[in-house]
Amino acid sequence: MSDNQLVQSFLEAASQGDVAALQSYVAQGVDLNARNKQKRTAILLAAMNDHYDAVAYLIEAGADIDLQDETCFNPFLFGCVNGKLELVKMMVKANTNVELVTRFGGVGITPASEKGHVEIVHELLTTTDINVNHTNTCGWTPLIEAIILNDGGERQQTIIKMLIEHGANVHMVDKYGVTPLTLARQKGYTEIEQILLEAGAK
Structure with a gap:
C-alpha cells in the first residue's frame, strides 16, 4: 500500500469508526494528522460521524485535536456548534485550545x-x-x-x-x-x- 493509499484508508476508517483498522494503520506508521481535501483530519472525521470510540483512540494515539479544517472546524468547535455534549467533554478533558x-x-x-x-x-x-x-x-x-x-x-x-x-x-x-x-x-x-x-x- 502506497503512502497515499494508506492515508486514504486511514481517513475512511476514521469516518466509519473502525478502531481496529485505525490501530492497524497507526502500526504501519500513518501520519495521525494527515488531512483530506477539506483539510479534515482523522479525529475530526470520526467526531463528525459520532464515532467517539475512534475519537478516544486517536486522542490516546497522539492525534492533534486542535487542527482545523477549511471551514475552521476541529472536534471541539464542531461539538460546540452542533450540540454534541459528549464530544465537547472529551475535548475539554484532552485539553483542547478553547481560544481557537x-x-x-x-x-x-x-x-x-x-x-x-x-x-x-x-x-x-x-x-x-x-x-x-x-x-x-x-x-x-x-x-x-x-x-x-x-x-x-x-x-x-x-x-x-x-x-x-x-x-x-x-x-x-x-x-x-x-x-x-x-x-x-x-x-x-x-x-x-x-x-x-x-x-x-x-
Whole structure:
C-alpha cells in the first residue's frame, strides 16, 4: 500500500469508526494528522460521524485535536456548534485550545450560546477558562448572540443567566454601539430584558 493509499484508508476508517483498522494503520506508521481535501483530519472525521470510540483512540494515539479544517472546524468547535455534549467533554478533558475560533471569529461558547445548547454552555463555563466576553468578527459577544440570534425562549433565558453569573459584561455593546438591553427590547424579549435589568444593564 502506497503512502497515499494508506492515508486514504486511514481517513475512511476514521469516518466509519473502525478502531481496529485505525490501530492497524497507526502500526504501519500513518501520519495521525494527515488531512483530506477539506483539510479534515482523522479525529475530526470520526467526531463528525459520532464515532467517539475512534475519537478516544486517536486522542490516546497522539492525534492533534486542535487542527482545523477549511471551514475552521476541529472536534471541539464542531461539538460546540452542533450540540454534541459528549464530544465537547472529551475535548475539554484532552485539553483542547478553547481560544481557537470559528469562521465567524467566535470561540466555542459563542455558537453554543446562539444555538441554545444549554448543557454545553454550562460545561464550558464550569470546566474551562473560556472567554465569556469574546467578541467575534460581527462585533458580538456570546451574550449578544444569545439575545439576537434565537427565539428568546427558556433555553436562551437560561443561557443568558448563566453567562451573566460567570462574568458576561451586560454593558458590552455591538459594533454599532447598541447595548444588549436595547437589543433585547428591539426583539421584544421581555423576559430577557428583565434578566438584564436585574444584572444592572442600562
